[in-house]
């Protein structure tokens with residue numbers, strides 16, 4: 001039995017059908033199914049009879065707490081495949097590390113089998129631009145010319161399925177990226193082409209980004225961590241492409257254009 005946390009989320013919704021199609025028994029976990037990371041009793045129920053876990057904690061300051069809460073109850077589990085994030089543990093990525101390093105370290109120091117997947121920016125983050133696209137407004141660009149190796153969540157799910165279903169990726173840490181480096185303007189040009197609609201970007205300065213996040217009620221410490229992350233991307237610090245998706249799947253990762261065609265048309 002494989003427990004899929006975040007089953008209704010960006011990766012989980014692609015992973016569940018892959019596992020079911022492979023013949024695996026799957027238990028889906030999210031609040032929709034009555035399981036909550038905040039509720040220890042529901043974690044015990046979720047893990048009952050489970051051999052293998054796909055561990056994805058929802059984004060936010062609770063990632064480490066949720067990862068550790070689930071691992072604490074996972075006494076009879078054999079393997080955990082955890083979604084982490086690119087640059088976890090590296091200097092300058094304190095927010096990412098605060099979220100994901102405790103769970104990574106708990107797995108590495110446990111007796112469990114594990115695979116750690118560290119994706120870069122998801123292609124699906126572009127869905128946050130839909131309101132501007134629909135309103136004909138410019139899309140905010142926080143990274144200047146900084147590029148990301150944008151990855152398709154479907155590819156993350158496909159890699160996770162291999163790690164869950166075979167022993168080939170035990171004790172491996174993979175950095176999952178797409179095949180190409182793109183800045184926000186290039187992503188928006190691709191969306192414009194796919195949608196057949198003129199689209200533009202507008203550069204958001206760090207001061208404007210700070211004011212926006214504070215106005216949304218984000219704690220100032222988190223805002224400063226986020227801004228540090230933006231600055232690193234602006235300066236090319238996330239311009240990373242790896243061959244890890246291809247190594248696991250035996251094919252190239254999908255392009256951002258493919259994601260847009262699959263998702264938006």
Ligand SMILES: NC(=O)c1ccc[n+]([C@@H]2O[C@H](COP(=O)([O-])OP(=O)(O)OC[C@H]3O[C@@H](n4cnc5c(N)ncnc54)[C@H](OP(=O)(O)O)[C@@H]3O)[C@@H](O)[C@H]2O)c1
Pocket residue numbers: 005006007008009010011012029030031032033035036037038056057058059060063083084085086099118119120121122125
């Ligand atoms: N977005 C990126 O570019 C990126 C890059 C690298 C790493 N990551 C990492 O990827 C992970 C997933 O991010 P995402 O934005 O794509 O999230 P997501 O998978 O879309 O959503 C979170 C999932 O968790 C469930 N959930 C939320 N609160 C819960 C709770 N209290 N108990 C049980 N389940 C709960 C949600 O379902 P219900 O609402 O039904 O409970 C949903 O299925 C995060 O850990 C993030 O740090 C993201």
